[in-house]
Amino acid sequence: MPFSSSSFASERALSDRVPGAGVTAVLGPTNTGKTHLAIERMLAHSSGMIGLPLRLLAREVYNKIVARVGPEAVALVTGEEKIKPKSPRYWVSTVEAMPRDLDVSFLAVDEIQIASDLERGHVFTDRILNRRGRDETLLLGAATMRPIIERLLPGVSMITRPRLSQLEFAGDRKITRQPRRTAIVAFSADEVYAIAELIKRQHGGAAVVLGSLSPRTRNAQVEMFQNGDVDYLVATDAVGMGLNLDVDHVAFASDRKFDGYQFRRLTPAEFAQVAGRAGRATRNGTFGTTGRCGPFEPELVNALQNHIFDPVKMLQWRNSKLDFSSLGALQVSLNLAPGHETLTRAPIAEDMRVLDHAARDAEVRDIAHGKAAVERLWETCQVPDYRKLSPAAHAELVTTLYGFLMRKGCIPDSWFAAQIDQADRIDGDIDTLSARIAQIRTWTFVANRPDWLKDPDRWQGTAREVENKLSDALHERLTERFVDRRTSVLMRRLRENTSLNTEIGKTGEVIVEGHVIGRLDGFTFAPDAAEAGSDAKALQAAAQAVLAGEINTRAEKLGNAPDDQFVLTSDGTIRWTGDAVARLTAADEALHPRIRIISDERLTGGPRDKVQARLDLWLKTHIEKLLGPMFELSKAEDVTGIARGIAYQLVEALGVLERPKIANELKDLDQPSRATLRKYGVRFGAYHIYFPGILKPAARALAALLWALKQDNVDLSALSGAQHLASSGRTSFPVDKSLPRDAYRVLGYKQAGERAVRVDILERLADLIRPALAWRENSPGEKPGGAFDGRGFVVTQAMTSLTGSAGEDFASVLRALGYRMEKRAPLPPKPAAPVATEMPAAEPSAEAPATEEAAAPVDAAIEAAPEAVTVEDAPGMEQHDEPAHEVPALEASPEAPVTPEDAPGIAPPAEETAAPAEAAAEAAPAETAATEAAASPDAAAPEAAPAEAAATPAEPELVEVWRPGGRHEDRKPRHERHRHQRHHNQRPQQAGAEAGAAPAEGEAAQSADGEKRGERHRHGGHRRDGGRDFRKPREGGEGAPRQEGRDDRNRNFQGREQGKDRDKDRDRNRDNKKFGGDRDKGRDNRGRDRDKGRDRRDRESGPSLRPYASSANPRERDRPADPNSPFAKLAALKEQLSGRKE
Secondary structure, X not given: OOOOOOOOHHHHHHHOOOOOOOEEEEEOXXXXXXXXXXXXXXXXXXXXXXXXXXXXXXXXXXXXXXXXHOHHHEEEEOOOOEEOOOOOOEXXXXXXXXXXXXXXXXXXXXXXXXXXXXXXXXXXXXXXXXXXXXXXXXXXXXXXXXXXXXXXXXXXXXXXXXXXXXXXXXEEOOHHHOOOOEEEEOOOHHHHHHHHHHXXXXXXXXXXXXXXXXXXXXXXXXXXXXXXXXXXXXXXHHHHXXXXXOEOXXXXXXXXXXXXXXXXXXXXXXXXXXXXXXXXXXXXXXXXXXOOOOOOOHHHHHHHHHOOOOXXXXXXXXXXXOOOXXXXXXXXXXXXXXXXXXXXXXXXXXXXXHHHHHHOOHHHHHHOOOHHHHHHHHXXXXXXXXXXXXXXXXXXXXXXHXXXXXXXOOOOXXXXXXXXXXXXXXXXXXXXXXXXXXXXXXXXXXXXXXXXXXXXXXXXXXXXXXXXXXHHHHHHHHHHXXXXXXXXXXXXXXXXXXXXXXXXXXXXXXXXXXXXXXXXXXXXXXXXXXXXXXXXXXXXXXXXXXXXXXXXXXXXXXXXXXXXXXXXXXXXXXXXXXXXXXXXXXXXXXXXOEEEEOEOOOOOHHHHHHHXXXXXXXXXXXXXXXXXXXXXXXXXXXXXXXXXXXXXXXXXXXXEEEHHHHHHXXXXXXXXXXXXXXXXXXXXXXXXXXXXXXXXXXHHHHHHHHHHHOOOOOOHHHHHHHHHHHHOOOOEEEOOOOOXXXXXXXXXXXXXXXXXXXXXXXXXXXXXXXXXXXXXXXXXXXXXOOEOOOOOEXXXXXXXXXXXOOHHHHHHHHHHOOEEEEEEOOOOOOXXXXXXXXXXXXXXXXXXXXXXXHOOOHHHHHHOOOXXXXXXXXXXXXXXXXXXXXXXHHOXXXXXXXXOOOOOOOOOOOOOOOOHHHHHHHHOOHHHXXXXXXXXXXXXXXXHHHHHHHHOOOOOXXXXXXXXOOOOHXXXXXXXXXXXXXXXXXXXXXXXXXXXXXXXXXXXXXXXXXXXXXXXXXXXXXXXXXXXEOXXXXXXXXXXXXXXXXXXXXXXXXXXXXXXXXXXXXXXXXXXXXXXXOOXXXXXXXXXXXXXXXXXXXHHHOHHHOOOHHHOOHHHHHXXXXXXXXXXXXXXXXXXXXXXXX
């Protein structure tokens, strides 16, 4: 080796010479070839060392020298990387990492103007003053350093080199308008990222260079720019430090930076250092502004173009001859002032702050005794703070390392391995990977200290491997985020102005030169969003010819396509083989919507007409296929009169029509017309008139779509969700409040409470409730499921399983259908041998809990139902107009008289000869009598004592019983609204009986009950509240309970008799041709005609379709009783039983 092994040979030689002897300062602006000159001069010597300002630049110079003399002759020394062959001749290093114990023939320091930098300047000043080559020393830098170098180093040789190319000002341009081969300079990572993303969208991508990147990542990014993969480089001012890049233009996106102490504007010399990267070698370059950077002043532009800058007047200095005798002596020596007027003491640097923090640590003070310990502490303080967490965090790390070195002699391998393992992960985004790289750079620096680890070579390799892995991952993330390779390559081909190979893939991709630039969806070309830049028109022009031919070919194929290739989606889009080709729009008629083709201007003329005709034909066929019964009904010629009006409304309602809307028309619809409608598939249900054949999901989804097209404010997403639930086969599902009620109707559902229930399921539910309400104690056959006492029902599993709901959901459905719930005591078990005297006691105890609720005002009962119902909406009473074999017990016909068994809830009329007070007492509900008996236990009949004694030991568990609730008075027809109030004083008992005759009028019956009680309270009769009861006192004292059991036996006996004589009654009624035999005798002709008209309506629509039983003609009670009617038999039986008891 041709250099001395003495540690400070160059310093000793310096003392024998003039300070500037053998020193040459090569000064000049950028792009003057200074670095190239230094390399050439070093290679001319037997040994040499060059100090460079950046690790990236050091790596670049190292590669150049290796290419000329081989890797075995060149060593690379940086803070985080060491490549040291056995016998290197040339050393490439960063200025901070320049080895001190080498005596080389040649030494060079680059970018000496950094000596004025507040943070790093003192290091460069030390190298300028104290480091020399044995034969030659070169100082390279800006011309602004000439005066101060001449003063510091008398006898120095000065060489000024002119710039090889011209630098011109290009003004201000938008970022997206920057020319190719541009470097855009910003001074924060966030700003760099934002600019790079913008350039990616417009020009295909950009390379990114930041000071926080590892050398490997920055090399990879610069390589992309140098190779032409991208035409733009976005960087911080790190590019101004000697990087040789193929840049034609430098654009400043900002002119302010944070220098470690404050935000300030760049000096003219700093602007020149960065702008000088443009126009390398002999190629001229330009500079300008962009983004948020303000325009440059003319003086600044002139200085940059002509390289006229103020000279450097002061350099930063810190004492390099340190006293390690003690910790205090070291701090004192670091704070010495310089002895030259051009030098100033540097601000407290990072290593000095760490030393001050360590000096305050008691453990460190205990250890740092002696020269070796203090010198080791200062070496530890030189660890750079790459993490930039906080000064305290970095000082804590340094003291930890120092503790390991002093107590254990080295850093434990296990602890060091754990630190590296924390950083050995490649997941995360750019910022996460950058933080891990900063962490691993710290451990790489530590591993490169020769005696800090037991096996430094092994840990150097491990740390370098992890850093390379993280660097590669970061490069991939940067490239993925800021570079679109396919677009950049495509732009390059377009710029070369060569013909492009264009084709269309099987799935519609438009491919130019192997790159997808867009997609042909149906008849519409959608360019890729990434191709929306300045070259988008050129791309589309290249694909125009092939697109026109493909669209015409597709139009021909669609015109001949079979029906199964078309699909109508829930949002009204017609798709052909998966591509959207048309969309439905509203028309005058819901069943005949219009079609709007989805295409661009390329589909015109004959091909477009052919597409339109084929789509119109398919849509017409599709609608008629799914909704065929409606078209058949609308074209039927044998549907006339009222039936035709009903058919029109049913078609307008798209196959599902609520029955209350046509209640008046149904009353006047005769049986032949009903049969005609049924022939076309129409079903008359208790709640809806509908087509059972088109309740299938596909038909209902189409109907809902056609309905939605006619609406203005329908939430299509909510409607699509409801369609999905309906198509899944559910009988009910929760209601979406954002959808109107009609939306569920056209889907084939009824919004009932909190759930939407399918209309056919509601009919089946009504079929289960109807026999439960029609059942009586002694009715023949088995007791129907859910039957309770003939006036209510209990919920069964069959009912809840129908709707797929239970609990409060099912209760809301029943309330919406017009039912109200009462808590009732369970019915007592039926005795084996019933005794007449036991019945009155058992009956009140069973119905007593319902008495108070039954006595409540009628309005409270109405409010209990959240949805008022019409006559047709009371499923427990309403019988739909279907063939009699479905529900024979409730089918009304001219031949079958309405009996208590046929119409549940009908109370037999009182005998005409009974006294008014007795008649009122008979008409009062058993519950009221039981309540009165409970309120007056002293006056109660002796027969009630056993029941009270039996009820005393334990309270029975109440049962939820549902009863028809009717509808609110406000929803009744106007001419019917107050008829009940006009007549209730004249005929309270008959009002209750007539209300029972039409069970759909559940509320009317309840209203009559309440009014009778209210009338009792108004007219007198002893009550608990001091009122008077006009009823005649019965045996056993005033207010004693009625013989309810006797009345029930009468009713049951009459039921059995009627079961035997039903055929005879039907024959008799058929002969009489009107209901009730000769009950109309004695009335005038006017009354007889009115009764005939009513009886004819009864035969056509059944008793359940009469508007309101409570509003029947008040004169009807004056008619003489028909001796052949069941009521006459019931009255005779009642007298017979009363006589037996007496």
